[in-house]
Amino acid sequence: MASITIRNLDETAKQALRERAAKNGRSMEEEARLLLTAPNLAPRRKTLTNAPIELLHHPNLESGEVQPLSSMGYDSDELATKVSLSRSITEEFAGFPAAGKRVLLIISGGIAAYKCLDLIRRLRERGVHVRPVMTKAAHEFITPLSVGALAADKVYSDLFDREDEQDVGHIRLARECDLMVVAPATADLMAKIANGLANDLASTILLATNKPILLAPAMNPAMWEHPATQRNIQTLKSDGCLFVGPSAGEMAESGEAGTGRMSEPMEIVEVIGNLLDTRPKPLLGKRAIVTSGPTHEPIDPVRYIANRSSGKQGHAIASALADLGAEVILVSGPVNIAAPKNVELVKVETARQMQIAVEAALPADIAVMVAAVADWRSVGEAKEKMKKENGKGPSSLKLTENPDILKGLGHHKNRPTLLIGFAAETQNVEKHALAKLEKKKADWIVANDVSVDSGIGKNKGGVMGGDRNRVKILTKVGIESWPELTKTQVAKRLAQQIADTLFTKSTAV
Ligand code: CTP
Secondary structure, three states: OOOOOHHHOOHHHHHHHHHHHHHHOOOHHHHHHHHHOOHHHHHHOEOOOOOOHHHHHOHHHHHOOOOOHHHHOEOHHHHHHHHHHHOOOOOOOOOOOOOOOEEEEEEOOOHHHHHHHHHHHHHHHOOOEEEEEEOOHHHHOOOHHHHHHHHOOOOEOOOOOHHHHHHOOHHHHHHOOOEEEEEEEOHHHHHHHHOOOOOOHHHHHHHHOOOOEEEEEOOOHHHHHOHHHHHHHHHHHHOOOEEOOOEEEEOOOOOOEEEEEOOOHHHHHHHHHHHOOOOOOOOOOOEEEEEEOEOOEEEEOOEEEOOOOOOHHHHHHHHHHHHOOOEEEEEEOOOOOOOOOOOEEEEOOOHHHHHHHHHHOOOOOEEEEOOEOOOEEEOOOOOOOOOOOOOOOOOOOOEEEOOOHHHHHHOOOOOOOEEEEEEEEOOOHHHHHHHHHHHOOOOEEEEEEOOOOOOOOOOOOOOOOOOEEOEEEEEOOOEEEOOOEEHHHHHHHHHHHHHHHHHHHHHOO
8 A cells, every 4th residue: 555644634634633543542644544444445446536636625534523535435545645645735736637647757957957846846736746757967956865755756867777677667667657847958858859869768768758748948048049959949849849938037157147047847837737637628618707806996095995805716716717618807806816827817906997897808608706896986086195184083985886797797788698696795695695686687696605703714714815615506596505615616616517507508409
């Protein structure tokens, strides 16, 4: 059985395991082993390749009432590997398109080799298996010890190592992966691949492979621009090799600048994710508009009316729709979170700007209005900062109502095929949400209780600003109540439901 790395489990799982081990007088390692090899596992072997990551955060494990994870029917060896590999595949990384895939990483000898340590970490925390190969020159820059420790795998270096050849062999190394990544790809190694040389382990594997090859070049700008290197790049491209970078900037050598810097680890991770993304894309060819975050309605140059919306739910929905293949325009108010990479972001401040941006993005097949649009704005924004005026209280603020963007879409001549609104309520959630469904002419309303004492979230801080949500989906035909989930899970489930509904609509006779 694969090894169990308890220290890499998340805190909640670790605590649950600790309590259970203490109760049974066993070590945590022993307890985990027993959990994973529970007897009721054999008759129902399932493959974990596509098992949901939630498996590792199963409520039984989280609540402390641990029952054998294997009782869910998963193969024990694979489950142990997954637990070991889970490391910190936290919610943030769950659903990485290349999770579970195998990357053979060839590290060649360049100063940028140090970035590979981070690259390995980032890939592993996203559930990618990394098998490292180092050229002799790479040993001059980083040690096999650190590479092997981060990859949790043996580092292969020598073509003529008898032990390695008996163990795996260079042909198996070349074939047992989904993608080969060469980072940094030096001028020398690229020249070798372009000319079919095979005089060390790295070049031999690269010649023997039938898998796609991704090169992340790194070299001095003069070497990059040299006609010989450029010739080799053309050859490699026509042979089907893929490239990420290099980027322009300062070189490690002092005083040198230009094109030749290896791409940053996260850029490489993203390209790997895209290349290995084999998930179905039911929303391919569909266009979606998503609004997210709060709006800020200025009072004077330094003050504004706003609300507590963080944008987490809206951004997660935009990302989940894009993951299913939709072209997504995310219209976002001011937020402190990163925009998903795979969407077109339109940043706005006010409700009126949001309305203009949404209407400019029409026509669309799907619109999900998640933004907590400020209902009112100040009449006549002051040009200068408003002063206290000799200790007198604030002058009263005159407000006017903002345009209702969702309602506007509901009545629009280019109304999206599927129009979804949110209802943020603190009381009578269903009643208010149903009224919004009718009034705004939406197809669905996703209703959530945003009161601070809703009991939602690990520290029960409520939905707004938190990472969890419990929603009800109201349609003209009924109400569906979902359990408390993370916002990412809500987003994925909603995106799938949107895809299913559009498919049913398009195939209905
Ligand atoms: N919405 C909108 N434009 C507005 C106000 C709300 O597009 N000016 C959208 C929100 O994005 C959400 C839905 O309408 O999809 C409901 O928003 P919510 O704030 O819950 O309700 P309001 O319409 O603002 O009504 P109330 O404040 O009375 O609850």
